[in-house]
Amino acid sequence: xxxxxxxxxxxxxxxxxxxxxxxxxxxxxxxxxxxxxxxxxxxxxxxxxxxxxxxxxxxxxxxxxxxxxxxxxxxxxxxxxxxxxxxxxxxxxxxxxxxxxxxxxxxxxxxxxxxxxxxxxxxxxxxxxxxxxxxxxxxxxxxxxxxxxxxxxxxxxxxxxxxxxxxxxxxxxxxxxxxxxxxxxxxxxxxxxxxxxxxxxxxxxxxxxxxxxxxxxxxxxxxxxxxxxxxxxxxxxxxxxxxxxxxxxxxxxxxxxxxxxxxxxxxxxxxxxxxxxxxxx
Amino acid sequence: xxxxxxxxxxxxxxxxxxxxxxxxxxxxxxxxxxxxxxxxxxxxxxxxxxxxxxxxxxxxxxxxxxxxxxxxxxxxxxxxxxxxxxxxxxxxxxxxxxxxxxxxxxxxxxxxxxxxxxxxxxxxxxxxxxxxxxxxxxxxxxxxxxxxxxxxxxxxxxxxxxxxxxxxxxxxxxxxxxxxxxxxxxxxxxxxxxxxxxxxxxxxxxxxxxxxxxxxxxxxxxxxxxxxxxxxxxxxxxxxxxxxxxxxxxxxxxxxxxxxxxxxxxxxxxxxxxxxxxxxxxxxxxxxxxxxxxxxxxxxxxxxxxxxxxxxxxxxxxxxxxxxxxxxxxxxxxxxxxxxxxxxxxxxxxxxxxxxxxxxxxxxxxxxxxxxxxxxxxxxxxxxxxxxxxxxxxxxxxxxxxxxxxxxxxxxxxxxxxxxxxxxxxxxxxxxxxxxxxxxxxxxxxxxxxxxxxxxxxxxxxxxxxxxxxxxxxxxxxxxxxxxxxxxxxxxxxxxxxxxxxxxxxxxxxxxxxxxxxxxxxxxxxxxxxxxxxxxxxxxxxxxxxxxxxxxxxxxxxxxxxxxxxxxxxxxxxxxxxxxxxxxxxxxxxxxxxxxxxxxxxxxxxxxxxxxxxxxxxxxxxxxxx
Numbered sequence: 001x002x003x004x005x006x007x008x009x010x011x012x013x014x015x016x017x018x019x020x021x022x023x024x025x026x027x028x029x030x031x032x033x034x035x036x037x038x039x040x041x042x043x044x045x046x047x048x049x050x051x052x053x054x055x056x057x058x059x060x061x062x063x064x065x066x067x068x069x070x071x072x073x074x075x076x077x078x079x080x081x082x083x084x085x086x087x088x089x090x091x092x093x094x095x096x097x098x099x100x101x102x103x104x105x106x107x108x109x110x111x112x113x114x115x116x117x118x119x120x121x122x123x124x125x126x127x128x129x130x131x132x133x134x135x136x137x138x139x140x141x142x143x144x145x146x147x148x149x150x151x152x153x154x155x156x157x158x159x160x161x162x163x164x165x166x167x168x169x170x171x172x173x174x175x176x177x178x179x180x181x182x183x184x185x186x187x188x189x190x191x192x193x194x195x196x197x198x199x200x201x202x203x204x205x206x207x208x209x210x211x212x213x214x215x216x217x218x219x220x221x222x223x224x225x226x227x228x229x230x231x232x233x234x235x236x237x238x239x240x241x242x243x244x245x246x247x248x249x250x251x252x253x254x255x256x257x258x259x260x261x262x263x264x265x266x267x268x269x270x271x272x273x274x275x276x277x278x279x280x281x
Numbered sequence: 282x283x284x285x286x287x288x289x290x291x292x293x294x295x296x297x298x299x300x301x302x303x304x305x306x307x308x309x310x311x312x313x314x315x316x317x318x319x320x321x322x323x324x325x326x327x328x329x330x331x332x333x334x335x336x337x338x339x340x341x342x343x344x345x346x347x348x349x350x351x352x353x354x355x356x357x358x359x360x361x362x363x364x365x366x367x368x369x370x371x372x373x374x375x376x377x378x379x380x381x382x383x384x385x386x387x388x389x390x391x392x393x394x395x396x397x398x399x400x401x402x403x404x405x406x407x408x409x410x411x412x413x414x415x416x417x418x419x420x421x422x423x424x425x426x427x428x429x430x431x432x433x434x435x436x437x438x439x440x441x442x443x444x445x446x447x448x449x450x451x452x453x454x455x456x457x458x459x460x461x462x463x464x465x466x467x468x469x470x471x472x473x474x475x476x477x478x479x480x481x482x483x484x485x486x487x488x489x490x491x492x493x494x495x496x497x498x499x500x501x502x503x504x505x506x507x508x509x510x511x512x513x514x515x516x517x518x519x520x521x522x523x524x525x526x527x528x529x530x531x532x533x534x535x536x537x538x539x540x541x542x543x544x545x546x547x548x549x550x551x552x553x554x555x556x557x558x559x560x561x562x563x564x565x566x567x568x569x570x571x572x573x574x575x576x577x578x579x580x581x582x583x584x585x586x587x588x589x590x591x592x593x594x595x596x597x598x599x600x601x602x603x604x605x606x607x608x609x610x611x612x613x614x615x616x617x618x619x620x621x622x623x624x625x626x627x628x629x630x631x632x633x634x635x636x637x638x639x640x641x642x643x644x645x646x647x648x649x650x651x652x653x654x655x656x657x658x659x660x661x662x663x664x665x666x667x668x669x670x671x672x673x674x675x676x677x678x679x680x681x682x683x684x685x686x687x688x689x690x691x692x693x694x695x696x697x698x699x700x701x702x703x704x705x706x707x708x709x710x711x712x713x714x715x716x717x718x719x720x721x722x723x724x725x726x727x728x729x730x731x732x733x734x735x736x737x738x739x740x741x742x743x744x745x746x747x748x749x750x751x752x753x754x755x756x757x758x759x760x761x762x763x764x765x766x767x768x769x770x771x772x773x774x775x776x777x778x779x780x781x782x783x784x785x786x787x788x789x790x791x792x793x794x795x796x797x798x799x800x801x802x803x804x805x806x807x808x809x810x811x812x813x814x815x816x817x818x819x820x821x822x823x824x825x826x827x828x829x830x831x832x833x834x835x836x837x838x839x840x841x842x843x844x845x846x847x848x849x850x851x852x853x854x855x856x857x858x859x860x861x862x863x864x865x866x867x868x869x870x871x872x873x874x875x876x877x878x879x880x881x882x883x884x885x886x887x888x889x890x891x892x893x894x895x896x897x898x899x900x901x902x903x904x905x906x907x
Contacts, residue, residue, distance in 0.1 A: 048529075048531075049493055049494070090493070111491075111492075111493040132863070132866070132867045132870065135863055136661050136662070136664070136665045136863060136867070137661070139665075139668070139856065139859055139860055139863060140368070140664060140665070140668060141371065142856060143368075143668045143671065143672060143856060143860070144368070144369050144370065144371050144372070146672075146675065146849060146852055146853060146856060147325075147367065147368075147369050147671065147675070148369065148371075148372060149845075149849060150325070150675050150678065150679075150849060151325070151328055151329055151332060153682070153842065153845055153846065153849065154325070154329045154678070154682075155329055155332060155333050155336075156838075156842060157682055157685065157686075157842065158329065158333065159333075160689065160835070160838060160839070160842070161685070161689075163830070164689055164692060164693070164831065164835070165692075167827055167830070167831070169823055169827055170827075173310075175310045175313070175314070177307070177313060180306070206321050207317075207321065209320065209321075210316075210317045210318075210320035210321045211317070213316070213320045214307060214313070214316060215313060215314070215316045215317025215318070215319075215320045215321075216307065216310050216313025216314050216316070216317050217314070217317050218310075218314050226820070257823070261310055263310055
């Protein structure tokens with residue numbers, strides 16, 4: 001199709017501009033015929049997928065139409081505009097434009113997702129290997145070697161550190177984990193052994209996430225004599241609504257000649273679990 | 282259409298970055314600690330923790346009594362996962378092989394074989410991957426059943442056996458979780474198998490699957506783009522357009538699709554229709570290759586419609602854009618050569634989420650990275666960037682270790698200074714106490730033996746009190762002095778002495794059993810203080826040993842470690858320099874290639890402007906002449 005006149009070119013430009021302003025619709029909706037008296041309409045939804053009840057904005061524009069209807073649940077609307085809907089299930093919204101030259105339809109699908117799911121991973125397969133890539137791979141092998149060596153050194157160093165600083169006869173290690181499925185926001189944990197402050201840890205979002213997934217943090221390693229000791233635990237956090245909470249617990253543990261491992265399981269006040277539980281390992 | 286062939290060559294591999302394996306409740310704190318590090322992306326710490334735990338576990342006499350025993354398979358699997366995540370492909374898989382060779386039940390062995398196959402696949406060792414997959418027999422855990430077959434199909438595709446891949450993928454069609462991946466890969470496998478018509482139909486299906494997540498949308502868009510490109514290349518413009526129309530305008534493939542959709546129209550000489558997608562594209566990100574191509578394509582379409590004025594304006598805009606972009610690329614190349622790219626890379630704030638490489642461009646003094654997006658999306662370059670960061674991380678660890686070793690030396694020296702003057706005196710006192718303790722223990726032992734003997738051979742005199750013993754001795758002495766004299770006075774005295782002896786003997790004999798019992802009670806009462814004494818003794822010995830162990834015997838180990846750390850520091854410095862140089866070279870090569878293309882496009886635009894003005898003038902004069 002060619003532009004036969006300036007008017008046609010200007011009209012075309014206007015339609016194209018309207019389409020450009022509405023960048024979220026599928027290309028199908030942007031494909032228009034030559035500017036004639038027949039109506040045209042475009043519809044887009046943003047976002048195109050949402051959780052049930054969340055707002056979704058529907059935006060439409062039309063030309064050469066005398067009446068426009070947006071279904072389901074909206075009804076007659078102006079020639080162009082936008083509205084917000086809150087669908088409870090996946091829906092296809094359709095706008096119908098009717099004018100002297102006939103009618104036109106455009107649809108937009110809104111998908112309702114149950115909960116955010118981890119995105120699948122896609123990776124390209126083997127591609128042609130260039131000289132750059134060969135060099136990259138050569139270096140990669142050397143880097144892997146130094147990583148292996150470093151891991152071995154690190155293991156030896158941590159054993160040496162343990163022997164020198166925390167010999168098994170006096171070693172005590174305290175671990176923190178969250179009760180399974182607990183959603184409280186842990187802000188800080190403070191530990192005192194026999195009245196002495198030994199640890200005050202403030203959690204980053206990343207660390208909290210790791211605890212929620214089931215990771216266990218070694219919050220303190222130190223030395224105590226064999227015999228009975230008192231451990232005081234103070235937990236600060238926030239509830240889901242943002243309210244602060246604070247819990248304390250006092251426990252006794254017995255240190256023998258072998259290293260002592262103490263596990264603290266923390267639970268939010270609304271979980272129904274004991275806020276701080278001490279486990280012997 | 283090199284781009285099209287590249288696109289078609291790609292199969293999608295799913296689920297290769299597995300999450301650490303954790304089954305059930307956690308029973309081992311140190312395994313939990315390794316997971317804690319891994320969940321934060323601290324794979325070095327996770328690996329070090331887990332390596333140490335596993336090494337200790339494997340030398341236990343009774344591993345079944347260790348808490349790690351409950352997680353041992355998960356732990357071995359996790360080591361493999363962490364090694365992959367830490368980009369240690371050479372090492373990855375060793376721990377999993379150990380599971381595979383061990384006495385484990387069928388489901389665990391099959392999962393191990395699957396994980397091993399996946400590692401081989403990622404390392405590009407496809408034959409090994411197939412061998413590992415061949416070990417899967419019998420019961421396969423439900424949750425990995427689909428993944429096993431999907432991986433098998435991927436390996437077949439990678440090893441040039443598309444017909445085998447087709448068979449496997451056809452069986453997987455009903456798997457909802459993998460639906461998009463299976464549909465797309467089946468299309469590609471059919472194409473590789475020389476069945477283009479079936480491939481087209483399959484990709485057509487893949488391009489129309491309902492998708493409710495970003496990954497699903499991406500696969501659908503990719504299917505449509507590949508299909509559209511194939512149809513376009515085979516001259517089927519109408520169907521190509523239909524397929525490209527389905528690509529979502531928001532997705533990562535949209536620019537490409539808009540460009541191709543326009544070309545599908547333009548090839549059918551529908552220039553006005555071509556301008557619809559192209560006019561959307563011209564206002565997008567000016568660094569995108571598709572946008573730059575359309576800057577020339579759109580005025581070309583106007584020129585083809587003899588709208589030379591608009592064509593001239595379009596070419597003028599293109600010329601301006603190309604000049605600006607060339608200046609930007611030049612600035613980027615300069616900036617990279619000055620080391621700004623690597624500086625930006627190692628800044629903490631640039632690594633907050635997965636899109637960090639793209640966001641580098643927003644940092645002050647960072648070069649334009651948009652031109653490197655394609656490069657950065659490639660697996661090898663991503664690995665190279667991450668490796669660079671890993672090397673920086675190792676470097677800072679080595680420096681910290683050196684400081685630690687110095688601190689250890691200090692600790693040892695101070696401990697030596699503290700203990701050495703004290704210990705000789707402590708040892709002397711201990712030796713004296715030790716002999717006294719031993720004497721007492723010996724005495725108690727002797728008493729116990731005597732009491733034991735008296736049970737079978739009663740010796741009442743042994744239980745006489747000190748007073749009674751003195752009395753007995755005095756009676757004996759009197760008796761001796763009295764002698765055998767028969768004078769009446771002596772006789773009376775002898776009888777008195779005999780009565781006294783009789784009374785003493787009577788008391789010893791009649792009270793013997795009570796006295797023996799009391800002696801036993803007293804002996805037993807000694808046990809408590811003696812046990813306490815023994816405990817104190819052991820505690821002292823331990824403390825004394827600990828005192829020596831706290832500063833003796835480390836010199837060789839620390840000296841050796843210091844040597845190794847120094848050597849590693851030198852190696853890592855060299856590797857950082859080489860890796861950094863390599864990254865900079867690859868990046869500048871990429872930018873130079875883009876610059877060359879931009880310069881060619883600039884020339885084309887310049888010619889287009891002149892040509893359009895010429896034609897417009899000619900058209901005007903023709904019109905005037907008429």
